Amino acid sequence: MNLRALFAISFSGLMGPHGPTSTMxxxxxxxxxxxxxEPKHYKIKVCLIGEQGVGKTSLVHRFVSGxxxxxxxxxxxxxxxxxxxxxxxxxxxxxADLMVSDIMGNRTFxxxxxxxxxxxxxxxxxxxxxxxxxxxxALEAWISALLDRVGLVPVLTLGNKIDIPGRRETSDAEVAxxxxxxxxxxxxxxxxxxxxxxxxxxxxxEAILGEDSGL
Ligand code: GDP
Ligand code: MG
Numbered sequence: 001m002n003l004r005a006l007f008a009i010s011f012s013g014l015m016g017p018h019g020p021t022s023t024m025x026x027x028x029x030x031x032x033x034x035x036x037x038e039p040k041h042y043k044i045k046v047c048l049i050g051e052q053g054v055g056k057t058s059l060v061h062r063f064v065s066g067x068x069x070x071x072x073x074x075x076x077x078x079x080x081x082x083x084x085x086x087x088x089x090x091x092x093x094x095x096a097d098l099m100v101s102d103i104m105g106n107r108t109f110x111x112x113x114x115x116x117x118x119x120x121x122x123x124x125x126x127x128x129x130x131x132x133x134x135x136x137x138a139l140e141a142w143i144s145a146l147l148d149r150v151g152l153v154p155v156l157t158l159g160n161k162i163d164i165p166g167r168r169e170t171s172d173a174e175v176a177x178x179x180x181x182x183x184x185x186x187x188x189x190x191x192x193x194x195x196x197x198x199x200x201x202x203x204x205x206e207a208i209l210g211e212d213s214g215l
């Protein structure tokens with residue numbers, strides 16, 4: 001099943017932390033920037049959430065520059081990176097500039113800065129490390145904080161570091177159980193090898209633009 005189909009399922013059945021979907025606001029698809037030139041051009045703002053060390057900064061680096069940096073660089077504060085993707089739509093291709101915000105992976109920090117971090121966010125990658133079960137369990141708190149602040153936006157969960165052989169601590173059943181309440185689709189990635197990284201960012205962009213955005 002492709003990512004777009006997964007998102008369609010998720011958002012039809014999503015329950016927020018405090019009640020049913022009907023109490024939450026669905027953000028409308030972004031407007032294309034005004035230009036006579038084709039193809040259409042969108043700006044999309046997304047961010048990453050998840051515990052420190054799960055690979056958020058490495059995933060952004062892989063997506064934006066196509067490489068992996070072994071040295072552990074702690075993100076200080078928040079950084080915004082930009083990458084343009086071209087998406088094939090039924091009515092032709094469109095450009096989307098993804099503004100990707102990466103936060104220092106610590107929930108205390110998020111509590112201090114969540115107003116700024118979640119400002120105008122249209123979609124989220126919620127990342128855990130498949131070799132550290134705690135990082136999966138922690139996603140619930142991250143997603144709750146997000147939904148409280150932002151409301152209903154597309155959230156794609158990423159199980160990262162699938163390249164590490166024999167160290168997997170999380171089963172598909174456990175992942176499904178933790179995410180059951182939110183019904184987010186899951187994709188498995190490696191920032192190290194690049195597996196599924198580009199597809200995940202593109203899948204999120206597709207979900208944000210939506211089926212019915214008039215493209
Ligand atoms: P962040 O705190 O979530 O931003 O995590 P980082 O991107 O700083 O990564 C934390 C550590 O995990 C670093 O040592 C990275 O080199 C490593 N890392 C990140 N992604 C992967 C991956 O997909 N595979 C492997 N083997 N290591 C990774
Ligand atoms: Mg980081």
